[in-house]
Amino acid sequence: MAREIDLTQWQSELVDAFRWGEQERARALVMTLREAQPGRVHGVLEQMLQSPDEKVRQAAVFALGELGGPTSARRLEQQLLLEESRGDPDASSVVQVITQALSQLKSASLRATLIRRLNRLGAGMPEGSDVDDVVYALWRKRHPELIPPVRGALERLSPPVSEGLRALLRLLESSPQELRVWIEDGSVPVEQKTKVLTVLDEEVPDELAPVLPSFIFLAGSMIEMASRKKGQERRFCDRLFTLLLLHRERLFPTLPSNARSILREVARRMIAAPEAVRIIKAANLLEYVGRREDADLLEEHKPQDEVLGRVYEEAVEILRKLPHA
Template structure:
């Protein structure tokens, strides 16, 4: 006989998994009660006063998918918006991400309505960027008029994902590759595109990755010595590659070799974000001879130093094998 589900324990475990970013565990928990009961439990969690519980519920409904989940999340969205506090904003972001994962036309329409409700403000990027990435999952040329209107209305001057989304929708994958290789294109524009591709790199866009890697190679000296836009571009590129497990195995061997050279050089970057992400990348594509560079550029900060040490040990084990 199957053991009766301990609802409180299940809910607490789901909240903890979502808070820890453990998608595998959270997914297993959502499926545990069965779809019908899970949906009822998750919808009930949306009524909880604790924002972490509501975030977990939103994630779970996004995982279940379907029109029912999309409709319930759409109902919850204005409730969270009306709170006008940090907790409400955190749940709005979770709902936005969930709607991005639900492959229903209604989800896209809800996200577009959310875009139209945005007004200029100090924290507008915290709303715009997750929304742009969610809309990328529903990519369609029909989105362009609303995106262009929002960009004009919101008058965004800082680097943002909405402009990156517009660029991606305006270009075919082949055009994007040519554009990414054009060194006359501002680095900021290319970085904005990367922030959107961090959400998902569809198969058709995979060849464009090599062009972004070439751009990083061309500006690596500036990224290492000066930081600034060049370093931030490299950081976002490495973040993209590290964040999607399926990408690196599909990169051509010669591009993979270029990536390793790029990572080795970025270990010396003045930006700790660049150097630590370079070390993380070497953990996946490095060789034992990279250990000497890891030791040479090992940060003084204990936690980051431990990362470099762990990567070095992992690479040395390759030699032992």
């Protein structure tokens, strides 16, 4: 016998969980309803998609993405067109969640949906964030067949809106060796390399993991400038730290010793940088590439802010447990 669930309360809890970024709780709620009342779950979400409240629609879209399957995929495609036709900021926030959900679904046919979305953006004057959302989704569904439509959109859109597309095309067209040469090419603007890091935040394929030391060596070559003032060099280091920490379990063990040494030095320099330039994530980074003696540096430069200071304290606790060099 199906377990009864208070659907009004369930919807409220789902919206609340998604609103506050508690994806595990939201995911558990979706699975609970699917298991308890499998025949009703799509009907409940359909009702939520009709809501004038964009937060309710966002939560419903997230749930459809978690359910997966052809039915959810078709409904997400329909909702994408509906939200685009609304053309208001609330609808744009729902489109963002739909794009993310489509990127998570396994069907290869959804590439066509994302390409159509990209073509519609290319025909107008989109916000850079809207283009980037599609870029990240397409990277998750990367395939050589994406190269022509991405090139076409790149021809229709101008910087800075098109920078994400340029980064995506670079990744789609380049072999690991070609990408390594491109990273090391001093004539390529740093901001283009930073954008590639941002796209890789979504996913770092196994074949590109060996390329990461080239990004680290580049950060090492720019640390003098990055640690003195805010600019493209500092932003590059910040994005590199973000990428490595997002995929810490996979990436840190793959780094060769020379890359780890340079990364440690870059992190140390950013910890000792002037407060306005400092990158707090450098403390987290030292938890993975630091040495016991780095704890002294962290204590010396610990921020006065209680929350930020705690980040340093946690790193110190980890480093103090390391053996002496």
